[in-house]
Amino acid sequence: xxxxxxxxxxxxxxxxxxxxxxxxxxxxxxxxxxxxxxxxxxxxxxxxxxxxxxxxxxxxxxxxxxxxxxxxxxxxxxxxxxxxxxxxxxxxxxxxxxxxxxxxxxxxxxxxxxxxxxxxxxxxxxxxxxxxxxxxxxxxxxxxxxxxxxxxxxxxxxxxxxxxxxxxxxxxxxxxxxxxxxxxxxxxxxxxxxxxxxxxxxxxxxxxxxxxxxxxxxxxxxxxxxxxxxxxxxxxxxxxxxxxxxxxxxxxxxxxxxxxxxxxxxxxxxxxxxxxx
Amino acid sequence: xxxxxxxxxxxxxxxxxxxxxxxxxxxxxxxxxxxxxxxxxxxxxxxxxxxxxxxxxxxxxxxxxxxxxxxxxxxxxxxxxxxxxxxxxxxxxxxxxxxxxxxxxxxxxxxxxxxxxxxxxxxxxxxxxxxxxxxxxxxxxxxxxxxxxxxxxxxxxxxxxxxxxxxxxxxxxxxxxxxxxxxxxxxxxxxxxxxxxxxxxxxxxxxxxxxxxxxxxxxxxxxxxxxxxxxxxxxxxxxxxxxxxxxxxxxxxxxxxxxxxxxxxxxxxxxxxxxxxxx
Numbered sequence: 001x002x003x004x005x006x007x008x009x010x011x012x013x014x015x016x017x018x019x020x021x022x023x024x025x026x027x028x029x030x031x032x033x034x035x036x037x038x039x040x041x042x043x044x045x046x047x048x049x050x051x052x053x054x055x056x057x058x059x060x061x062x063x064x065x066x067x068x069x070x071x072x073x074x075x076x077x078x079x080x081x082x083x084x085x086x087x088x089x090x091x092x093x094x095x096x097x098x099x100x101x102x103x104x105x106x107x108x109x110x111x112x113x114x115x116x117x118x119x120x121x122x123x124x125x126x127x128x129x130x131x132x133x134x135x136x137x138x139x140x141x142x143x144x145x146x147x148x149x150x151x152x153x154x155x156x157x158x159x160x161x162x163x164x165x166x167x168x169x170x171x172x173x174x175x176x177x178x179x180x181x182x183x184x185x186x187x188x189x190x191x192x193x194x195x196x197x198x199x200x201x202x203x204x205x206x207x208x209x210x211x212x213x214x215x216x217x218x219x220x221x222x223x224x225x226x227x228x229x230x231x232x233x234x235x236x237x238x239x240x241x242x243x244x245x246x247x248x249x250x251x252x253x254x255x256x257x258x259x260x261x262x263x264x265x266x267x268x269x270x271x272x273x274x275x276x277x
Numbered sequence: 278x279x280x281x282x283x284x285x286x287x288x289x290x291x292x293x294x295x296x297x298x299x300x301x302x303x304x305x306x307x308x309x310x311x312x313x314x315x316x317x318x319x320x321x322x323x324x325x326x327x328x329x330x331x332x333x334x335x336x337x338x339x340x341x342x343x344x345x346x347x348x349x350x351x352x353x354x355x356x357x358x359x360x361x362x363x364x365x366x367x368x369x370x371x372x373x374x375x376x377x378x379x380x381x382x383x384x385x386x387x388x389x390x391x392x393x394x395x396x397x398x399x400x401x402x403x404x405x406x407x408x409x410x411x412x413x414x415x416x417x418x419x420x421x422x423x424x425x426x427x428x429x430x431x432x433x434x435x436x437x438x439x440x441x442x443x444x445x446x447x448x449x450x451x452x453x454x455x456x457x458x459x460x461x462x463x464x465x466x467x468x469x470x471x472x473x474x475x476x477x478x479x480x481x482x483x484x485x486x487x488x489x490x491x492x493x494x495x496x497x498x499x500x501x502x503x504x505x506x507x508x509x510x511x512x513x514x515x516x517x518x519x520x521x522x523x524x525x526x527x528x529x530x531x532x533x534x535x536x537x538x539x540x541x542x543x544x545x546x547x548x549x550x551x552x553x554x555x556x
Contacts, residue, residue, distance in 0.1 A: 073450060080375070107452035117443040120466050129461075130451045178447070185451055 025089075026051035026219040027072060027109075027189060032086035032096075034067055036079070041067045043247035044086075047238055049189075054211055054220045056234035056256065058227060060276070063240040064248020065223040069191050072221065073109040074102050090189070107134075109189040110182035115198045116174035118166035118181070123158050126166045126177055130185035148180040152210060172203025179210065183218075190214070192222040196229065208233050227272065231260050239268045310537070317534025320527035331497045331513075337524055341532050343499045343508040348539075350501060351414050351493055351509055352483045355421035359482075360475045363426045367433020367471070372459050374434075386427040395487035397424045402491045414500070414507035417493035424488060425478040432474020436467040469551040476547040480540040486511035510536050 027049035034042035042064045049055045057065040067076075074095060076082045087094045095105050107130075118126050127145045136144070145162075149155040154176050158169070166177055175195060182190060192211075196204035211220055211233050224230050230237050237260070238253040252259060252268045263269040270276055320326060325340045332339030366386075370379050401420030406412055440463050448458035464471070489495075494506040495516060510532045517529035 075446065075450065078446070078449065103452050103454055105452075106450055111446075111450035113443060113446065113450075115443060117441070117447045119444060119447065119462055129448070130453075133451070133453055133457060181447075181451065 024051040025049065026091065027221070028087075028089040029068070029071070030087045030089070032068070032071060032084060032088060034064070034071060034076070034085075035083045037081045040245065040247040042071075043243055043245075043249050045240075045248065045250045047250060047253060049219060049221055050236065051219050052215055052217065053235040054215050054222060054233055055236045055238065056230035057221065057223045057238050057240060058225075058230045058271075059240035059248075059251075060242075060271070061225070062246070062248075063242050065240055066193055067248065068240070069193055069221060069223050071096070072189070072191055073106050073111055074100075075111070077102060107185050108187055109191060110185065110187035112175070112179055112182055112190060112192045112195045114194045116171055116178050118169070118174050118177050120165065120167055122163045123166045123169070123177060124162040127180050127184050129181065134185065144184050144186075145180075148184040149177075151183055151214070152176040152180040153206065154180060170203070172199050172206060175199060175203065175207060176210070179207075183214075187218070189219045189221065192220065194223055194225060197225065204229075227260075231256060239263075239265075239271060241267055241271070313530065313534050313537055317530040317532075320529075320531025321534055323524075323527065323531070326528070326531055330499050331508075331525075331528075334520060334522055334525065339524070339528070341508075341510065341513050341528060341535070343497060344510045344513040344532060345535075346499055346501060347414065347493065347496070347508040347512075348483055348510045348536075350503060351417045351489070351507060352421065352479055354415065354418035354503055355425060355482055356475070356479050358418065358422035359425035359429055359478065362422075363429025363478070364433045364471055364475070366426075367430040367474075368437065368459060368464065370430065370434040371437035372455075372463065382430075386430055389423070389427040390431075393487070394424060394485050395490075397421070397485075398488040398490055398492055401488060406492060409504075412492060412494035412506040414493050414503040414505065417489045417507070417509070418503065420488040420492050421482040421485060424485065425482050428478040428481060429474050432477065433467075433471045436470025436474065437463060439470070440466045469554040473547040473551055476543050476550075480543040483539055483543075484511060484536055486515050490515075510539075 025048045027047075029045060029047045029049075032042055032045045033040060034045075045064070045068055047055070047057075047068070057068060059065055070076055071084055071088060072090075072095070076084065084096050086096070088096050090105070090108065094100070095109075119129060121129070124145060127148050128141050131141045131144050146155060149158065154173060157173065158164075158177075166174065169177060175198075179190075179195075196207050199207065208229065211222070214220065215235075222230075222234065234256045236254065237256040239251045239259060240248050241251045243249050252263060252265045254264075258264075259268060260272055263272060323338075323340075325338055327340060327345065328342055329338065329340030330343045331341070366382065370382060373379070374382065397420040400423060401416040405416035405419055409416070444462055444466060445458055448462045449455065453461075489509050489512055493509055493512065495512045496506045496508045500507045513532040514529045514536070517525040517532070520526065
């Protein structure tokens with residue numbers, strides 16, 4: 001219970017600031033169903049993600065948070081036998097439509113993974129990979145690498161050893177490098193799949209602080225196991241749960257402050273107060 | 278006897294069993310190596326061994342210069358054919374081969390691995406020698422290339438499969454097309470394993486004799502034209518070992534030693550290379 005009170009205090013002070021009257025919806029998932037073969041992993045999941053805000057997906061293990069997230073940049077395309085129905089509108093265009101250019105989509109919707117996954121290349125080449133692929137000029141690449149590293153607070157730490165292997169960095173630095181790599185292709189949305197789960201508390205704090213800076217320019221959707229983290233960083237929270245057929249559903253979605261302090265659904269309250277999950 | 282006592286004895290017994298097994302495996306290899314070194318060293322140190330072509334039977338002296346050149350040319354051309362094709366097939370198997378076609382390729386490659394090497398000789402003979410109407414180094418290279426193929430493609434595939442899926446996802450999530458992720462991220466990450474596979478296949482091919490018997494055929498003249506019959510170290514060993522002249526028998530031993538050294542060096546190079554790349 002003490003935990004809950006501390007969460008409430010955090011949301012109380014941090015939030016309540018920016019509730020737009022006419023919010024811009026960046027990403028709009030409408031009644032998305034998702035199947036791994038015959039198994040339905042998501043049931044009628046809907047989520048209207050506001051632009052330049054942080055939206056958190058929380059819920060117990062196996063509730064489909066990550067599955068939901070990976071629909072937004074079509075990462076499931078890699079897994080044979082998967083299928084999605086419904087709509088996910090990015091600026092009004094359905095990204096699930098078969099004629100969508102997935103490559104183009106993923107340049108607009110970047111992703112940060114659970115474990116830092118830098119390429120086994122130099123620090124510079126990691127960040128330059130996307131811009132290089134887009135065929136940008138050398139001067140522009142150099143500039144965007146520096147900017148991205150500055151945006152993630154890494155520049156001062158690595159500027160003298162840009163040609164050294166990225167694998168020598170610490171876990172937290174690696175994760176910020178992966179973030180810089182994602183920023184370098186100038187996406188509009190950044191998906192984060194438990195980005196701090198493999199990091200120590202201090203590195204986690206760095207990532208959370210960065211998110212607050214980045215939301216001035218980017219729309220962020222974060223999956224997290226950690227309720228305190230959702231309360232600390234997010235503006236909106238969606239609580240997900242498995243239904244009786246083990247398919248994930250969005251139980252309640254709203255401003256983080258409301259979800260943690262005035263949940264409408266009893267199941268949300270049970271989860272928030274630690275009665276299960 | 279107390280329980281811990283029994284446990285310690287059982288532990289000792291199995292420890293000893295393992296030690297004996299290791300000896301049983303290692304001793305024959307060491308004896309063989311020692312034997313080849315002792316028997317081959319005199320021939321290897323004979324003046325002209327590396328620089329002279331063979332002299333006619335009964336004439337003292339002579340060397341294996343023709344065979345050294347021949348082995349390099351035959352294995353070189355064979356590798357030029359097998360390494361690119363083999364690694365491309367390996368890339369296909371790992372990145373795009375999770376289907377029936379991939380399974381079929383894997384099965385064929387496994388069959389090819391188990392085939393006796395003389396079958397590859399017959400293949401080179403039928404396909405190249407019979408159609409061109411004469412023996413040639415190139416027919417041997419083709420036979421060896423087919424022999425190397427399964428080794429290379431399996432080594433490439435297993436090296437690529439070890440590359441974490443998260444690296445592929447990282448590339449794709451940046452909006453990189455799959456072929457770029459494969460060539461620019463996955464393959465470089467597995468390069469050590471791929472190169473090692475290629476070198477090991479080359480080492481294996483260099484030591485093969487049967488595929489050369491009726492393809493390269495052998496040639497006592499130093500020949501560099503791949504469309505002509507050519508000597509090879511393995512052929513020198515095979516022919517000279519059966520001849521009643523001691524200088525030629527010495528050459529056979531020396532050629533065998535040279536082959537062993539060649540294969541060992543290649544293996545060591547492969548390992549050193551992998552260590553360096555992993556840093």
